[in-house]
Amino acid sequence: MATYDKKKLELVQLNTHDVKSLIELSISVGWDYDKYEIETVLSSGIIFGHKNAEGKVVSSAAIISYDTNLASIGMVIVNKEFRGLGLGKEATQKCIDFAAINKSIMLIATEEGKPLYEKMGFRTVDCVHKYLCDNYTKSSKVLIKDGVTIEDFNNIDINKIVDLDKASFGDKRSNFLLNRINQSEQCLVVKDYNGNIIGYGISIRGPINLILGPIVAPDTETAALILDRLAFNHHGKLRIDVPSGNEEFMLFLEQRGFNKVSEPPIMVLHSENMPPRNNTLFGIAAQIFG
Structure with a gap:
């Protein structure tokens, strides 16, 4: 893993201009988000992420707030070259902070991400069968x-x-x-x-x-x-x-x-x-x- 200056990475709200970079980020970790899926996420919720000095998206996390009491977090991705800097935690926390204070928040975790979410206060209540x-x-x-x-x-x-x-x-x-x-x-x-x-x-x-x-x-x-x-x-x-x-x-x-x-x-x-x-x-x- 290369060494990067975290101060040069900016956490921002992403938009439709970032779709191509988000697809590249998804591919970099073996996930299969495409243009249409990301556009549905953007039209249904908010995506936050870090950009480097060149404007490339190197992390992401999305939150979809539903109509009353629940929100869902997903698309938590960090480029492999930028791991170990706490970017996933920062982007996820930004999603949590964005949600209304009275909303419960759910997510479906990877095994790799589960320890991070536990440290942030999430608790396991069930599972899905892929x-x-x-x-x-x-x-x-x-x-x-x-x-x-x-x-x-x-x-x-x-x-x-x-x-x-x-x-x-x-x-x-x-x-x-x-x-x-x-x-x-x-x-x-x-x-x-x-x-x-x-x-x-x-x-x-x-x-x-x-x-x-x-x-x-x-x-x-x-x-x-x-x-x-x-x-x-x-x-x-x-x-x-x-x-x-x-x-x-x-x-x-x-x-x-x-x-x-x-x-x-x-x-x-x-x-x-x-x-x-x-x-x-x-x-x-x-x-x-x-």
Whole structure:
């Protein structure tokens, strides 16, 4: 690791002019943020980071504040050449300071970052289950479920999706969902026989994986139906991060060719536990969004 003068590194709020440099920072640590993902983060929250004398972004941390009681921190990255200077801690603290004083803050940590977050007061309350798939095993026929239909998202569906998401996630996140749907490869809604929306699912095309999530459904069978439709015509790698307590759904994933690769810890600050959830969240949006 080279030696750098920390005084020449400025912690600033980043913007759309920094997207290219943020992509390069992401690539430098083996992560796969692309232009569209970073733009969704910027339109949903705030990114802070250090710049060197040449204006290159050498660290980052993002915070997305949701509508009422919760915020999520992610995208905590430090260029390998600039580690050991406390940049990750400074950028993360800037995010914490930016959040409203009454908000609980969550993050999904890497094992490498967990000790830092513990020193900053975060505590582990749960984990997510990261699954990857190289070749999705399609069923011999498209999955169906009696009494429900699955359709493409229509703009008139947004308020119901926001309500379903709030109950499943633990906070209302209307701005983020609008941005995520605009970014999506597909957004599907599930309706019961009365035409009521009872679930939804989103897929996001990244540079490496098709990211599946959020997936919100009243039961495992419906969640499997949504995932199968999102993945059915995709040729390539897939990823989904599943909250704990969904063992039956995870078994379905493994039968379809997914492999669990890690269990990143969920950590919280200013709270003892995760916000109340109704057990209908089968896939999260992404680790940065909680």
